[in-house]
Amino acid sequence: MFSTIQTLFARSLHPTVSQETLLRSTQTLRQQGGLSPEQRLMIYRNNVTTSLIFALKDIYPVIVQILGDNYFSLMTQDYVWSADSSNPDLNHFGRDFPSYLEQQVQTTPALEELPYLPDLASLECAWHAAYYADDDPVFDFDGLAQVAQQGQPIRLKVSHSLCLLASDYPVLTLWKLHRYHQSPDSLNSVAQTEYYCLYRKHYSPMAIRLNQTDFQFLEACQQGCNLDTIASNENMAGPLSKIPMFIRHGLICSFEPE
Amino acid sequence: MNSITSPDHPSRYGTTSDIKGTGLGLRGVHIPEILAQLPDIPWFEILADNHRAGGGFIPRQLEAIRQHYPITFHCVGMSLASPDVLDMTYLRDLKRQIRDFEPAWVSDHLSFSQLEGHHYHDLLPIPYTEESLFYVSRRIREVQDILEQRILVENVSSYVEFNESSLSEMEFIHGLLSEADCELLLDINNVYVNCQNHDHDAATYLESIPLTRVREIHLAGFEAFPDYLLDAHNNPVSSAVWDLFRQFVERRDDIPVLIEWDNNIPEFSRLREEANKADRILARQRRTQVA
Numbered sequence: 001m002f003s004t005i006q007t008l009f010a011r012s013l014h015p016t017v018s019q020e021t022l023l024r025s026t027q028t029l030r031q032q033g034g035l036s037p038e039q040r041l042m043i044y045r046n047n048v049t050t051s052l053i054f055a056l057k058d059i060y061p062v063i064v065q066i067l068g069d070n071y072f073s074l075m076t077q078d079y080v081w082s083a084d085s086s087n088p089d090l091n092h093f094g095r096d097f098p099s100y101l102e103q104q105v106q107t108t109p110a111l112e113e114l115p116y117l118p119d120l121a122s123l124e125c126a127w128h129a130a131y132y133a134d135d136d137p138v139f140d141f142d143g144l145a146q147v148a149q150q151g152q153p154i155r156l157k158v159s160h161s162l163c164l165l166a167s168d169y170p171v172l173t174l175w176k177l178h179r180y181h182q183s184p185d186s187l188n189s190v191a192q193t194e195y196y197c198l199y200r201k202h203y204s205p206m207a208i209r210l211n212q213t214d215f216q217f218l219e220a221c222q223q224g225c226n227l228d229t230i231a232s233n234e235n236m237a238g239p240l241s242k243i244p245m246f247i248r249h250g251l252i253c254s255f256e257p258e
Numbered sequence: 259m260n261s262i263t264s265p266d267h268p269s270r271y272g273t274t275s276d277i278k279g280t281g282l283g284l285r286g287v288h289i290p291e292i293l294a295q296l297p298d299i300p301w302f303e304i305l306a307d308n309h310r311a312g313g314g315f316i317p318r319q320l321e322a323i324r325q326h327y328p329i330t331f332h333c334v335g336m337s338l339a340s341p342d343v344l345d346m347t348y349l350r351d352l353k354r355q356i357r358d359f360e361p362a363w364v365s366d367h368l369s370f371s372q373l374e375g376h377h378y379h380d381l382l383p384i385p386y387t388e389e390s391l392f393y394v395s396r397r398i399r400e401v402q403d404i405l406e407q408r409i410l411v412e413n414v415s416s417y418v419e420f421n422e423s424s425l426s427e428m429e430f431i432h433g434l435l436s437e438a439d440c441e442l443l444l445d446i447n448n449v450y451v452n453c454q455n456h457d458h459d460a461a462t463y464l465e466s467i468p469l470t471r472v473r474e475i476h477l478a479g480f481e482a483f484p485d486y487l488l489d490a491h492n493n494p495v496s497s498a499v500w501d502l503f504r505q506f507v508e509r510r511d512d513i514p515v516l517i518e519w520d521n522n523i524p525e526f527s528r529l530r531e532e533a534n535k536a537d538r539i540l541a542r543q544r545r546t547q548v549a
């Protein structure tokens with residue numbers, strides 16, 4: 001049956017396929033020319049692997065620079081088949097790569113010296129996602145004034161493109177150095193955790209450092225906390241006074257009454 | 259169902275001219291040069307899947323291209339032959355893209371790229387049987403109903419043939435054109451690659467093509483390996499494929515042609531040379547006819 005044959009075919013492309021499925025799949029294929037059915041299947045497997053690795057290299061150019069093209073290709077050969085592939089949009093592929101890298105760093109002796117790689121990958125992933133994110137609405141100041149007059153509690157909504165990152169390594173500095181092809185002198189962890197946000201301003205992704213309370217404030221907004229709840233935390237006085245600036249920079253793009 | 263020619267409602271892009279002559283597949287690296295110089299290219303084919311972003315630079319850039327050129331959409335994600343249910347999110351997004359950019363037509367491939375929810379991002383082959391013909395035709399009709407227009411379906415290159423196949427690829431395509439009421443995007447490079455890979459005669463294959471249903475021609479370059487040809491779109495069109503193209507235009511010389519080059523993308527000027535070559539072949543054919 002048609003769909004059974006296709007299912008066998010597609011499953012046998014996965015490197016983890018059982019010998020039995022692979023055999024059943026090759027039995028559906030014509031024996032022809034100088035290649036065995038299995039070799040013919042491997043052309044497809046290789047095509048898929050190659051194009052997915054190619055897509056990953058596009059998202060993670062700095063990780064490729066650090067690991068080298070060959071090592072990156074080798075390391076991601078299995079990942080591309082285990083990664084989330086539920087989205088037809090190739091721009092969404094590889095969003096779980098930072099967590100894969102985290103496991104790799106913990107289990108691969110060759111990567112022990114590079115503990116900052118997962119955070120750096122998260123930064124690259126956020127940069128890529130910001131570039132492709134939906135546009136934000138123009139902030140409705142009149143609407144906000146109206147709601148404020150009625151004393152209704154509101155939630156502030158952060159930009160579609162916003163991603164908040166915290167790292168114990170100076171990954172933003174490191175990333176910039178690699179983008180501009182300079183080698184950093186030292187890659188020691190920083191004394192205190194560094195906080196960043198990535199978002200898109202007009203057409204360009206931006207990465208900026210934040211202090212911890214601004215980070216926590218934006219995180220609370222992103223999680224959907226209402227402004228009254230946030231304001232009840234006395235540490236939030238600083239970020240609350242910066243709301244106009246967050247709006248001006250496009251980090252906060254709209255609000256909704258609760 | 260709407261006609262696949264230019265929309266007859268007023269267009270935000272002024273008059274949408276018909277797609278004629280040899281167009282080029284639009285690739286991101288060339289866009290700044292194209293927008294700066296506005297070269298005399300009759301039309302561009304857009305890989306709609308690469309322009310799905312709803313915001314940011316990508317749609318603005320495409321808008322700018324669209325201001326100056328007629329376009330068509332080429333897709334890889336409809337998964338027309340997949341046993342999975344149709345991806346309505348994908349099709350709704352595509353419909354939004356069609357509304358926003360008004361392509362003259364939309365095409366995808368005679369293949370599947372999704373199965374059991376997994377996207378392979380590749381054009382996977384199917385057995386050609388009465389059963390699959392019935393199934394794929396129905397699915398294409400559903401897609402056409404959703405998109406409210408006929409689509410073009412492209413013959414793909416393949417590296418396997420199935421024991422189960424009871425129809426040849428061309429018999430299958432004939433069946434599809436009549437059952438699904440779609441149009442054909444004939445990729446002559448894919449014809450050549452398949453005939454080499456599966457030991458068929460490309461000239462005979464081309465002769466059996468239903469001429470009146472071909473709406474667009476693709477020309478691309480393959481990569482030759484010792485035991486097979488890979489449809490890699492990373493090379494100039496091969497001389498064998500140019501020969502087949504010449505053979506085809508003897509029978510019809512009025513079908514729009516498109517040059518595809520997706521990997522190891524050359525300078526834009528190199529792409530134009532390929533298009534010029536296709537145009538010269540078409541012009542020679544027309545002169546011969548007049549003579």
Ligand SMILES: [Fe+2]
Nearest residue numbers: 412445476518
């Ligand atoms: Fe093609």
